[in-house]
Amino acid sequence: MKSPPFEYHRAGSATEAAALLGELGFDARILAGGQSLIPLMNLRLAAPGFLVDITHAPDLAGIGANGAGLHVGAAARQRTVELHAETLAAAPVLADAISNAGQVPVRHQGTVVGSIAHADPSAEMPAAFKAQGGTVTAQGAGGTREISSEDFFEGYFTTALEEGELVTGVTVDAWPSGTGHGFLEFSVTKESWPIALAAVMVHVDAGTIDRASVVLGGVAEVPLRRPEAEAILVGSAPGAEVFAGAAEAAAAGIEPLSDSFGSGAYRKKLARVLTRRALTTAAERAGGAT
Amino acid sequence: MSTHDITVTINGAATSASVESRRSLADFLRHDVGLVGTHIGCEQGACGACTVLIGGRSVRSCIMFAVQADGAEIQTVESLAPGAEMHPLQEAFRRHQGLQCGFCTPGMLLRSLELINDNPNLTAEEAREGISSNMCRCTGYQYIVDAVLDAAAEMRAEEG
Structure with a gap:
């Protein structure tokens, strides 16, 4: 089937996305890769009134590691993260999880953070993220806050995100050598x-x-x-x-x-x-x- | 509902259009641009019939909205043989009977092209794993794998 109608908005930055979510209200959803959301819309299992596309926001696209861990921005594609040298070094369990998820063409488009925020309890990326541990960065109209991977998942497709918040990125904690x-x-x-x-x-x-x-x-x-x-x-x-x-x-x-x-x-x-x-x-x- | 002006490059040609937000990229290509080589099977991202290349990378055009592709470089199956002569991949599919009903073929060809571009020396196992993203209910896949390997060899020879 085809997706039901909705109003499309494009955010140029995380701050703009948070402002749009606040303005559009409860019927707005974030659109990243759309590889979980759009099938649900085509199947008419989801019909959000507004979508806020974050994949054109340059500040959300990054992937990078430092001593504390690996940061993955909300617009970073699964295939890019999967093959990134810093992922393999800092979060190989995440790389394994991604390579087991969906098919390559889906991973070209889908995002890691999108899969984590979708919070399907059977999915690979949420489990790998929780296994290695880390933090979710959420941004709303009132600013940003950090949510531990232990507290983020609350139930089937349900997370600790509040209305009007989006996940701007996750940081996967580094583990020591050995x-x-x-x-x-x-x-x-x-x-x-x-x-x-x-x-x-x-x-x-x-x-x-x-x-x-x-x-x-x-x-x-x-x-x-x-x-x-x-x-x-x-x-x-x-x-x-x-x-x-x-x-x-x-x-x-x-x-x-x-x-x-x-x-x-x-x-x-x-x-x-x-x-x-x-x-x-x-x-x-x-x-x-x- | 909202409508949006987008500009995309399709098979090398810049194209501007006004699309409804809910228009899938697959429907945009078929109905608005008239490129009906892109097939629509499951409309939920499972079968791969609608595969197109964006920036050289395979994606499912049925679970992507056309508005998301704004600014993108899109390659459809029509790009493989702009003239009378078939692409080596298409020739190999014909030679090895890598198609029967033909429904999956556009997606198979583009995914295979990506695989060969990524690794011109791909093995049978890599070809089989690579095309596992696309469903074919006719061939049993073996003839497609044969065709991909043969086409890769031919394309290597042409390059060399």
């Missing part, structure tokens, strides 16, 4: 939507895991952190038994929904297996091997 990441998803074909996914990070110091992050996607209404699994990992030496125990803990207590792609019980099994395998990969990478 860190490894694992990102694994299971889907019917490589192109199809993930049934479940695991995004993990471990830091190994002198043979002991001293920091760990385990996040699951597709099993709850948000990308789901698994503190029980992290508690098993921290203080342990990396090894098959520890990873199996952490994976058990990650899958324990979750109650995923069933759909035509898999039952809740199947998703739960996937969560365990994907976590174990992702941890194994992460520990190998933390040890310097690739």
